[in-house]
Amino acid sequence: MKIPPVKGTRDFYPPDMARRNWIIDGWKKVSVRNGFEEYDGPIFEYLKMFQIKSGDEIVEQLFSFKDRGGRHLALRPEITPTLARMVNQQINSLPKPIKWFSVPRLFRAERPQKGRLREFFQWNIDIIGVDDVLADAEVIFTTVDYLRSVGLKQRDVRVKISSRKLLASSLKNVGIQETQLLSLYALLDKYSKMPGDTFKKMLSEQVMDESIAKKVINFMGSTALSEVSEIIGTNAEVEDAIQELARLKELLEQMGVWQYCEFCPGIVRGLAYYTGVVFEVHEFSQELRAICGGGRYDNLLHDFGGPRISATGMGMGDCVLGILLDERGLFKPESKELDYFVAFVDEVYRQNVIELTMKLRSAGFVTNFSYKAVKLSKQLKEASAQNAKRCIIIGEEFKSNQLVIKDMATGKQELVDYDKFLSELKS
Amino acid sequence: MKIPPVKGTRDFYPPDMARRNWIIDGWKKVSVRNGFEEYDGPIFEYLKMFQIKSGDEIVEQLFSFKDRGGRHLALRPEITPTLARMVNQQINSLPKPIKWFSVPRLFRAERPQKGRLREFFQWNIDIIGVDDVLADAEVIFTTVDYLRSVGLKQRDVRVKISSRKLLASSLKNVGIQETQLLSLYALLDKYSKMPGDTFKKMLSEQVMDESIAKKVINFMGSTALSEVSEIIGTNAEVEDAIQELARLKELLEQMGVWQYCEFCPGIVRGLAYYTGVVFEVHEFSQELRAICGGGRYDNLLHDFGGPRISATGMGMGDCVLGILLDERGLFKPESKELDYFVAFVDEVYRQNVIELTMKLRSAGFVTNFSYKAVKLSKQLKEASAQNAKRCIIIGEEFKSNQLVIKDMATGKQELVDYDKFLSELKS
Numbered sequence: 001m002k003i004p005p006v007k008g009t010r011d012f013y014p015p016d017m018a019r020r021n022w023i024i025d026g027w028k029k030v031s032v033r034n035g036f037e038e039y040d041g042p043i044f045e046y047l048k049m050f051q052i053k054s055g056d057e058i059v060e061q062l063f064s065f066k067d068r069g070g071r072h073l074a075l076r077p078e079i080t081p082t083l084a085r086m087v088n089q090q091i092n093s094l095p096k097p098i099k100w101f102s103v104p105r106l107f108r109a110e111r112p113q114k115g116r117l118r119e120f121f122q123w124n125i126d127i128i129g130v131d132d133v134l135a136d137a138e139v140i141f142t143t144v145d146y147l148r149s150v151g152l153k154q155r156d157v158r159v160k161i162s163s164r165k166l167l168a169s170s171l172k173n174v175g176i177q178e179t180q181l182l183s184l185y186a187l188l189d190k191y192s193k194m195p196g197d198t199f200k201k202m203l204s205e206q207v208m209d210e211s212i213a214k215k216v217i218n219f220m221g222s223t224a225l226s227e228v229s230e231i232i233g234t235n236a237e238v239e240d241a242i243q244e245l246a247r248l249k250e251l252l253e254q255m256g257v258w259q260y261c262e263f264c265p266g267i268v269r270g271l272a273y274y275t276g277v278v279f280e281v282h283e284f285s286q287e288l289r290a291i292c293g294g295g296r297y298d299n300l301l302h303d304f305g306g307p308r309i310s311a312t313g314m315g316m317g318d319c320v321l322g323i324l325l326d327e328r329g330l331f332k333p334e335s336k337e338l339d340y341f342v343a344f345v346d347e348v349y350r351q352n353v354i355e356l357t358m359k360l361r362s363a364g365f366v367t368n369f370s371y372k373a374v375k376l377s378k379q380l381k382e383a384s385a386q387n388a389k390r391c392i393i394i395g396e397e398f399k400s401n402q403l404v405i406k407d408m409a410t411g412k413q414e415l416v417d418y419d420k421f422l423s424e425l426k427s
Numbered sequence: 428m429k430i431p432p433v434k435g436t437r438d439f440y441p442p443d444m445a446r447r448n449w450i451i452d453g454w455k456k457v458s459v460r461n462g463f464e465e466y467d468g469p470i471f472e473y474l475k476m477f478q479i480k481s482g483d484e485i486v487e488q489l490f491s492f493k494d495r496g497g498r499h500l501a502l503r504p505e506i507t508p509t510l511a512r513m514v515n516q517q518i519n520s521l522p523k524p525i526k527w528f529s530v531p532r533l534f535r536a537e538r539p540q541k542g543r544l545r546e547f548f549q550w551n552i553d554i555i556g557v558d559d560v561l562a563d564a565e566v567i568f569t570t571v572d573y574l575r576s577v578g579l580k581q582r583d584v585r586v587k588i589s590s591r592k593l594l595a596s597s598l599k600n601v602g603i604q605e606t607q608l609l610s611l612y613a614l615l616d617k618y619s620k621m622p623g624d625t626f627k628k629m630l631s632e633q634v635m636d637e638s639i640a641k642k643v644i645n646f647m648g649s650t651a652l653s654e655v656s657e658i659i660g661t662n663a664e665v666e667d668a669i670q671e672l673a674r675l676k677e678l679l680e681q682m683g684v685w686q687y688c689e690f691c692p693g694i695v696r697g698l699a700y701y702t703g704v705v706f707e708v709h710e711f712s713q714e715l716r717a718i719c720g721g722g723r724y725d726n727l728l729h730d731f732g733g734p735r736i737s738a739t740g741m742g743m744g745d746c747v748l749g750i751l752l753d754e755r756g757l758f759k760p761e762s763k764e765l766d767y768f769v770a771f772v773d774e775v776y777r778q779n780v781i782e783l784t785m786k787l788r789s790a791g792f793v794t795n796f797s798y799k800a801v802k803l804s805k806q807l808k809e810a811s812a813q814n815a816k817r818c819i820i821i822g823e824e825f826k827s828n829q830l831v832i833k834d835m836a837t838g839k840q841e842l843v844d845y846d847k848f849l850s851e852l853k854s
Contacts (some may be wrong), residue, residue, distance in 0.1 A: 002515070002731070002732030003472075003473050003475060003476045003479075003512060003731070003732075004473075005468070005469060005472065005512070006469060006471060006472060006473060006494075006498065006500060009468075009469030009470075009471070010469065011466075011468050011469070011509075011513050011516070012466055012467040012468065013466055013513065013517065014464040014465060014466055014527070017464075017465045017466050017467055018465075020467075021465070029791075032793055033788045033791060033792060033793045033794065034788050035765075035793070035794070035795045037441040037444075037763060038441060038444045038445075038448070039438075039439055039440055039441055039444050040439040040444055040447075041432070041436075041438050041439065042432060042433060042436030042437065042438070042546055043436075043470065043502075043532060043534070043546060044433060044436070044490070044546075045430075045432065045433060046430050046431075046433060048430060049430045052430075063471070063492060063494065063500075064492070065490060065491070065492035067433075067490065067536060068536055069434075071433065073433060073490075075470075082438075085430060085432065086438050086440065088429070089438070090440065097798060100441070105470060105532070107470070109494055109495055119469055119470060119471075130798050132798065134781075134798060135798070141785055145785075145788060145789055148789065149789075251781065254778045254781045254782050254785075255781060255782065255785040256782065256785055256786065256789075257785075304429070304430070305429030305430075336464060338462075351681045354561075354678065354681045354682060355681050355682065355683065358568055358572075358681075358682040358683055358684075359683065361460045361461050361572060362572055362575065362576075362683075364456075364460060365460060366459055366460045366462070367460065367462070368462040371524060371557050371559065371561060371562070
């Protein structure tokens with residue numbers, strides 16, 4: 001009986017697994033060197049946990065089920081609710097600031113499309129307990145540190161930065177009501193994804209006053225902080241938001257990554273829970289979806305029953321990143337390689353081959369031997385096919401306690417004493 | 428709103444995550460040095476895939492759900508069906524033998540108890556395409572190679588080995604019908620888990636003839652191959668099975684791990700699909716569940732719509748292993764450590780601290796700095812608390828382009844040229 005894999009999932013054959021590991025190991029290494037500690041939670045949580053942050057509409061995008069005890073559970077579509085739950089559970093004993101990262105496997109019951117699968121990995125970094133925009137800068141630095149480490153250059157990626165404070169204060173300053181903001185964000189978030197005319201038409205449905213609508217459109221198209229106050233006028237709140245972003249720029253310059261960044265007031269991020277700096281990283285030509293996004297979310301822990309404590313973070317999936325790395329030829333997964341291949345000249349030495357192979361493995365060396373009792377030339381071919389660095393040949397010389405070690409790159413052979421070789425293995 | 432985690436799942440706070448990573452990294456390292464390549468599949472598959480191998484009763488133990496397309500899906504309770512599916516999909520292009528390993532996250536909708544959770548990790552190694560018992564020996568060697576590498580000794584663990592061929596031929600030789608075998612296996616599998624009297628009573632319900640039942644009980648209690656033919660008599664089939672196990676012992680001796688092993692004819696393994704050698708590893712006192720188990724399953728790929736191709740493998744979960752490692756004090760997770768902590772003497776140098784910290788991180792060093800503008804003594808305390816190996820202090824000397832580097836273990840300080848330090852970082 002043949003059964004196919006489920007649509008939107010992936011099989012990781014060894015070459016695919018090597019690529020997946022290469023991405024994830026890179027995320028982990030960059031996280032650790034930037035001072036983040038790894039955590040993880042369960043694959044499934046109570047369904048209602050995902051509704052707190054993202055509302056009821058998220059339920060449509062979840063794989064949910066009831067367990068035998070009648071509990072409504074769901075596969076996690078993101079890790080932030082779990083992070084909030086875990087931090088709240090130990091809020092008093094965890095030393096602050098909390099700098100944590102995770103590489104959860106996540107699930108979304110959506111129609112699979114380019115860069116969007118039903119099952120994927122996502123790198124998450126979060127700093128909890130630091131009000132200062134320095135933490136936002138550090139999150140952005142860590143993001144760029146990773147992108148740079150895999151070989152992406154300024155010409156490949158742009159970090160587009162804005163702030164919810166700037167957005168809210170600017171919109172209010174041109175005459176948008178506070179109560180209108182959330183529904184307007186949902187539209188603004190699609191600004192760069194639709195033709196200008198369509199956007200204009202949809203905006204006019206929410207903002208009747210043409211002169212206000214025009215200011216909103218100009219604001220969304222601006223690319224420099226200096227333009228903002230010209231377009232929408234200014235007040236103390238707008239000024240505050242601009243000051244904060246100016247300080248962020250200064251920090252990113254000190255950190256040596258501002259050249260990857262630009263202000264883009266129209267960056268909204270879909271989720272309602274952001275409260276401060278927000279950013280997205282896009283491939284330069286903007287043909288792909290965002291590579292990652294993040295920002296400050298100072299109310300979330302409180303929404304999950306914890307104290308009011310500030311937080312900022314970033315999430316990067318493996319799908320869009322994988323497409324980009326492929327397009328740029330930047331994947332460099334580790335290729336399979338053997339430290340030793342152990343071969344025999346005559347079958348009488350086969351048990352010695354097995355014995356030595358296992359000794360080498362236990363000493364930490366990646367070692368293989370042939371399952372078949374074939375001629376030496378065939379064994380050497382097998383060694384080459386498996387990318388062996390050295391081949392140990394057990395033959396006549398073994399009677400006088402000696403091994404032949406062949407360097408597979410140079411072809412050079414040397415004779416070594418078996419006991420000496422073994423005692424060196426141990427040290 | 429406070430929501431608890433789901434029963435039977437685990438939160439991995441950084442210290443727990445370090446332990447999880449230590450176990451999984453160990454599994455991976457030992458797999459690779461023994462010549463296995465890593466693969467993985469999706470977290471969920473079609474529900475019916477898990478019924479092929481384990482029958483309908485497995486459905487009770489699964490987290491299953493319908494997706495929006497009406498597909499019956501389930502979270503994987505094991506990876507072997509996925510392995511069979513993946514190998515069958517590429518059976519013609521994959522070079523044989525196939526030596527693969529995986530560390531899947533698995534799910535079982537059971538009542539959580541000691542050593543058994545609803546969500547866990549399991550190390551799997553499999554060799555596909557090698558008929559010879561040499562492959563079974565290699566699987567057992569790799570298992571012991573891991574257990575030995577974490578510090579478990581002969582006095583801690585025993586590999587208990589039997590064979591389905593021996594079991595079937597012996598039972599038939601004392602008069603059990605072929606058709607009775609499967610239901611009898613289910614009972615025999617519980618032999619060591621129940622008092623002798625209970626076992627005897629339950630056996631008598633399946634085997635009416637007292638003299639046959641007595642032979643079965645004696646067979647289950649035997650610990651040496653030599654005893655087997657005395658107890659149950661012999662024939663060609665029994666002799667074949669004994670010969671194969673004798674050869675396995677010879678190979679395990681050559682591999683240097685026989686001292687961890689013993690024959691235990693009563694090892695059955697619950698699952699119906701085993702066809703040859705079977706084994707379980709138990710903690711010596713037998714107070715815990717089996718640490719791992721495995722064996723030969725030559726029909727499985729065919730059952731999944733592929734060709735008849737031999738296979739043998741092993742699976743080890745992280746729960747029982749974790750309890751054992753804890754009991755023996757063998758956990759050695761990596762502790763958090765910084766290569767550098769960068770501090771300032773006066774706040775005017777703070778931007779230099781930030782600049783240098785980020786340069787060090789991008790060069791690959793685990794580096795931190797203080798978020799707060801506090802006194803040097805407080806920063807040094809923070810450095811100690813974070814286990815920093817070295818502390819770089821930026822002060823007066825920076826005006827003449829020099830840094831103070833303090834070795835945190837010895838307390839020794841040295842003055843270095845900033846430019847020289849930076850240029851050495853790059854190389």
